[in-house]
Amino acid sequence: MRKYWVIQRKSFSYLIDKKTTLAILILALAAFISMLVSIGVGELYIAPFEVLTALFGSGLEMNQLIITEFRLPRVLVAFIAGASLALSGAILQGVIRNPLASPDMIGITGGAGFAAVAFLTMFSDDSNNLLLSINYLPLFAFAGATIVAFLIYGLAWKDGVTPIRLILIGIGLMALFQALTTLMMLMGPIYRASQATVWLTGTVYGTSWKEVKAMLPWFLGMLPILIFLVRRLNIQGFGDDLTTGAGISVHRERFMLLMVCTALAGSAVAFAGAMGFVGLIGPHIARRITGSSFGGLFPASALIGGIMVVLADLAGRTLFSPLEVPAGVFTAAIGAPYFIYLLFKNQ
Amino acid sequence: MNGILQGNKIRTAALILGVFISLIAMVLSVVLGYTDTSLSMAIEAYTAFNGSNEHLIIHLSRVPRALVGMAVGISLGIAGVLMQALTRNPIASPDIFGVNAGAGFFIVFGVTFLGITSIQQFMWIGFLGAAVASSLAYALGSAGRGGLTPVKLTLAGAVMAALFASLTQGMLVTNEKALDEVLFWLAGSVEGRKLSMLAEVMPALLIAWIVSILLSRQLNAFALGEDVAVSLGQKTVIFKFAAALMVVLLAGGSVAIAGPISFIGIVVPHFARYLVGSDHRWIVPFSALTGGIMLVLADIGARFIIMPEEAPVGVVTALLGTPFFIYIVRKGIFHR
Numbered sequence: 288m289r290k291y292w293v294i295q296r297k298s299f300s301y302l303i304d305k306k307t308t309l310a311i312l313i314l315a316l317a318a319f320i321s322m323l324v325s326i327g328v329g330e331l332y333i334a335p336f337e338v339l340t341a342l343f344g345s346g347l348e349m350n351q352l353i354i355t356e357f358r359l360p361r362v363l364v365a366f367i368a369g370a371s372l373a374l375s376g377a378i379l380q381g382v383i384r385n386p387l388a389s390p391d392m393i394g395i396t397g398g399a400g401f402a403a404v405a406f407l408t409m410f411s412d413d414s415n416n417l418l419l420s421i422n423y424l425p426l427f428a429f430a431g432a433t434i435v436a437f438l439i440y441g442l443a444w445k446d447g448v449t450p451i452r453l454i455l456i457g458i459g460l461m462a463l464f465q466a467l468t469t470l471m472m473l474m475g476p477i478y479r480a481s482q483a484t485v486w487l488t489g490t491v492y493g494t495s496w497k498e499v500k501a502m503l504p505w506f507l508g509m510l511p512i513l514i515f516l517v518r519r520l521n522i523q524g525f526g527d528d529l530t531t532g533a534g535i536s537v538h539r540e541r542f543m544l545l546m547v548c549t550a551l552a553g554s555a556v557a558f559a560g561a562m563g564f565v566g567l568i569g570p571h572i573a574r575r576i577t578g579s580s581f582g583g584l585f586p587a588s589a590l591i592g593g594i595m596v597v598l599a600d601l602a603g604r605t606l607f608s609p610l611e612v613p614a615g616v617f618t619a620a621i622g623a624p625y626f627i628y629l630l631f632k633n634q
Numbered sequence: 635m636n637g638i639l640q641g642n643k644i645r646t647a648a649l650i651l652g653v654f655i656s657l658i659a660m661v662l663s664v665v666l667g668y669t670d671t672s673l674s675m676a677i678e679a680y681t682a683f684n685g686s687n688e689h690l691i692i693h694l695s696r697v698p699r700a701l702v703g704m705a706v707g708i709s710l711g712i713a714g715v716l717m718q719a720l721t722r723n724p725i726a727s728p729d730i731f732g733v734n735a736g737a738g739f740f741i742v743f744g745v746t747f748l749g750i751t752s753i754q755q756f757m758w759i760g761f762l763g764a765a766v767a768s769s770l771a772y773a774l775g776s777a778g779r780g781g782l783t784p785v786k787l788t789l790a791g792a793v794m795a796a797l798f799a800s801l802t803q804g805m806l807v808t809n810e811k812a813l814d815e816v817l818f819w820l821a822g823s824v825e826g827r828k829l830s831m832l833a834e835v836m837p838a839l840l841i842a843w844i845v846s847i848l849l850s851r852q853l854n855a856f857a858l859g860e861d862v863a864v865s866l867g868q869k870t871v872i873f874k875f876a877a878a879l880m881v882v883l884l885a886g887g888s889v890a891i892a893g894p895i896s897f898i899g900i901v902v903p904h905f906a907r908y909l910v911g912s913d914h915r916w917i918v919p920f921s922a923l924t925g926g927i928m929l930v931l932a933d934i935g936a937r938f939i940i941m942p943e944e945a946p947v948g949v950v951t952a953l954l955g956t957p958f959f960i961y962i963v964r965k966g967i968f969h970r
Contacts, residue, residue, distance in 0.1 A: 387789040391796055442960050451785055452963060455725065458792045459959040462729060462896050465799070466952030469821040470945055477814050484813060488803045563800035567793070616804035623797040627774065 307583035310576050314590040321594050322366060325601040326358045356495075364494040365600045365614065366593035367502050368559035373569025373592020374513070375551040377584055380570055381520045382544050383450040389567035390552035393439060393457025395432050396566075397464035399556040402431025404468050404483040408475025424486075425501065425557035432553035435460060436545060447538050449527075453545075489562030489615025491600050498558045505554035509547050516544060517581045524579075562599075562615045564622030565592050571626065595622070637911035645916055648909065652923035656704065659930040663700035664692060667937050668944075671696070695826070702824040702832050703933045703947070704926040706892045709839050711925020712846045713884035714899030715906070715917055716877050719853045723784035724962060727899030728764075728885035731787075732794030734894030736767020737886050738820060739798035746805050746812045754834050757890040761838075764886035767794050768878065822895035822948020824933055835887045842883040846918055849877055853914035895948045897955020898925050904962065 292305065320335075327333040333341070333350050340346040341354045376389040390396050406427040410419040439460060443452040468487070472480040485492075519540055523530050530537050552566065569592035570584065577583035599617035606612070639645050664676050671688050676696075679689040710728065717726040728734050740763030744750040750759065771794045775787035802820070806813040852873050855863045863870050888895065906920035932950040939945050 385785075385789060387786075387793055391800075392789070392792050442964070445964055455785075455788065455963040456960055458730065458788065459956055459963065461792070462959075463952050463956040466821070466896060466949045469817070470949040472817060473821060473946065474940065474943065477817075480817060481813055484803060484807050488800070488807050563796070563803075610808070613804075613807055615800070616807060619797070619800035619804060623801070626793070626797075627770070 304578075304580075304583060307577045307580075307587075311583065311586050311590065314576070314587055314594075318366070318590050318594050318597075321597050321601075322362050325362050325365075325597050326354055328601060328605055329353075329358065360496045360499050361491050361494050361600070362597055363499045364502065364558060365491045365596045367499070367506050368491065368555040368562060369565050369569070369592040369594070369596030370589035371502075371506055371551040371555035371592070372562060372565040373573070373588040373595075374509075374585060375548045375555070376566030376592075377570035377573065377581070377588040378513075378520070378544050378548040378551075379566070381523060381581060382541055382548070383454050384524060384526075385450065385454065386571065386574075387567075388454055389564075390548065390556075391561065391563055391566055392461065393454055394435050394459075394461035394464055395439075395457075395549055395552050396556050396561045397461045397468070398435025398438075399428040399432040399553060400487050400561045401464045401468045401471065402427040402434075403486055403560075404471045407479045407483050407486070408471045411475060411479050425554075428557040429553040432549055432556060435464065436549040436553075440542065440545060448541060485613055486560045487615075488613040489560035489618065490603075490611075490613035491559050491596070492611060492613070494558065502554050502558050505550055509551055512543075512547055513585055516540070516547070517585065520544065520581045559596070560613070560615060562596060563619035564626065565595055565618050568618075568622040568626050569595060637907065637909045637916075639909050645910055649919060649923070652920065652927070656923055656927045656930070659927050659934075660700040660704060663703065663930050663934050664696045666934055667691075667696065668942055694828075698827055698829045698832065699824045699933065700930060701829065702827045702891055703930040705832060705836065705839060706824060706888045706895065707898060707926035707929030708843065708922040709884040709888045709925070710895060710898040710929070711902040711906075711921040711923075712843060712918060713881050713888070714901075714925070715903045715914070715921045716846060716849075716853070716881050716884075717899070718903050719857055719914065720874060720877050720881075721784065721787055722857070723787055724904070725788060725900055725959065726784075726791075727897070728881070728888075729894060729896035729899060730795070731771050731791030732767045732796075732798060733764045733771075733881070733885045734889050734896070735795040735798035735802070736770075737761075737763035737889035738894050739763055739802045740766070741890070742802045742805055742812070742816055742820070745816055746809050757835050757838070757887060760890035761882060761886035763798075764889065765882045767798060768882060768885075770794055772878075819893040821946035822893040822951070823936075823946040824892050824929070825936075825944060825947075827891055831891055835891050838883050839887045842880045842887070843922065845876070846880050846884075849873070849880070850914040850918045853877070853918075854912075857912065857914070893946075893948060895929065895951055897951045897959065898929055900962070901955050901958050902928060904958075 323335045323338050327335050327338045331353065333354065337346055337350055338354060341351045372390065379388045379390060380386055403424055406424055412418060439453060439457045440448060443456045445452070472483055519535055522533050522535065523540070527537050570588045572591050573584050573587035577587045595618055596614055599614040602617050603612040603614045639648050661673065665671055665673055669688060669691050671692060675688055676692050679692040683689055714727045717728065717731065718724055737760040740759045741756055744755065744759045750756065771787070771791040774790035774793065806816070852868060855866050855868050856870065856873060860870055902921045902925045903917065905924050906917045910916035910920055929947065932954065933947045936945045936947045936950045939950065
């Protein structure tokens with residue numbers, strides 16, 4: 288029996304590893320189950336089976352209301368945010384050719400964070416009222432992420448952009464935006480600072496269908512682009528010279544990938560805050576499961592990222608209840624040590 | 635590499651000039667600010683103290699912050715030189731490598747969970763954090779194929795910085811009171827520190843300054859490459875350990891008093907090298923002075939940019955330092 292299925296068309300080609308396909312199916316199942324459980328657990332416990340029936344439109348009316356109006360959108364936002372961040376990290380690690388890269392490391396998240404905190408402090412008056420609707424916050428965050436991405440790219444440009452310059456400039460800009468974020472928090476009232484910290488940590492508290500509707504197009508819109516970029520990203524791993532030799536315009540491609548990466552990270556951060564370490568860890572775990580070919584890596588990363596945030600949110604809601612801990616605390620607190628372990632183990 | 639100052643006489647003269655400039659900077663720091671004061675008032679405050687508002691401000695606020703700024707600036711400057719020489723990485727510095735963030739995390743942890751309040755405890759916990767973060771970054775940077783390379787080390791440092799920053803945020807999220815207490819400190823500031831705080835950290839810093847100057851000859855040998863250093867008779871393991879320990883003392887001590895102040899450690903050694911070339915016996919003292927002067931001046935600037943409020947000096951150094959950092963990176967330091 289052959290190990291691969293081959294799909295080839297003019298503009299894309301896939302070698303589908305059977306083992307990888309199986310792994311991805313299992314991950315998808317795990318994602319589904321974790322979402323079911325997460326929907327069920329809460330102030331009022333609903334058994335997974337009842338959740339299923341409610342989702343398909345039958346079962347108790349109250350369960351249905353709770354699930355479709357409150358819990359489902361929240362879980363969906365968590366999943367999409369996690370998947371977007373992990374995908375964005377996987378792309379970035381491919382572009383930079385370094386497994387330590389991630390949107391939170393090179394300032395894309397930092398730019399979004401700064402914009403969001405600036406929004407919270409500049410548009411709030413002395414009695415803590417926002418002068419502008421909070422609905423504009425995601426817009427600001429997204430704009431912040433995009434501006435920083437262009438800044439990084441522009442400043443790293445010198446007869447083309449090398450991965451090393453990209454990441455170093457990114458690290459520098461991250462430090463700058465962190466400082467500016469702190470300045471903004473100091474200038475505003477402490478109430479806003481506290482609100483900003485929650486946002487900076489990453490939380491899906493209080494999300495509704497509105498957020499899902501806003502996020503989904505970005506996520507789904509990027510997927511087809513990725514399908515075309517996958518094999519080009521695979522070849523970029525061999526280095527700039529070889530990629531150019533294979534007839535690919537390295538710089539144009541790099542720019543496009545960076546934009547896709549920003550769009551994904553930006554939309555995730557805009558609605559779920561600066562969820563730490565998902566973009567770094569998601570692709571790492573995925574790589575251990577599927578190997579480093581991007582065809583398998585992308586779906587696996589997205590699923591793992593989604594599961595991570597869904598579970599982190601579940602932990603945040605239940606472990607210290609009635610206190611709600613932002614999901615970002617868990618992704619960072621568990622993700623970071625795990626990441627260090629991974630690196631040492633691969634030594 | 636030769637600097638623009640050649641010859642020992644000129645360099646000595648420049649060093650003396652540097653001392654002079656740093657004294658002027660400190661005097662300016664005492665005199666300038668939101669409350670109008672003059673030089674004669676500052677002198678009177680110590681010769682004929684009359685209990686007026688201005689005199690009190692000079693006693694309790696201005697003089698301490700000038701001294702703290704100078705001490706922290708000197709320490710960060712030297713820490714930057716040591717780190718850049720040790721790792722042969724021109725953008726090495728306590729903040730990029732996560733040392734500041736590590737110390738910051740440990741201190742916030744102490745404040746929120748262990749209820750520590752005294753600067754002495756801050757200092758020890760800060761040292762611990764600096765040591766943990768720097769050894770983690772170093773181990774992480776040398777893990778994997780290819781061993782320790784400047785780029786890997788930088789990335790590992792950035793990962794550590796991100797890790798500690800997000801953990802710090804996690805702790806503050808659930809505790810608004812602690813946030814209020816540590817927010818200003820987290821941004822990096824030399825304002826509102828008492829002289830007694832400085833006095834507690836000073837012995838550690840002083841020792842580190844002196845040892846660093848004594849180590850500067852060894853830094854020259856080490857800069858030639860580890861193999862060369864060994865063949866010149868250097869015990870590189872002991873040397874590296876001693877230098878790393880000094881980094882921890884300098885960075886940890888600075889963070890304990892002033893919070894994480896970024897970019898001084900990166901920029902200053904470059905400036906010193908521009909002046910005196912590649913001889914560490916000169917780079918170390920020049921970096922020390924430049925660091926001190928820069929931080930004191932940045933602190934004066936911090937009083938004016940969002941008048942009548944004050945910006946934390948860490949923000950000012952970040953604003954000034956980032957363009958320079960980008961310049962170094964663009965100049966192409968990593969040939970690969």
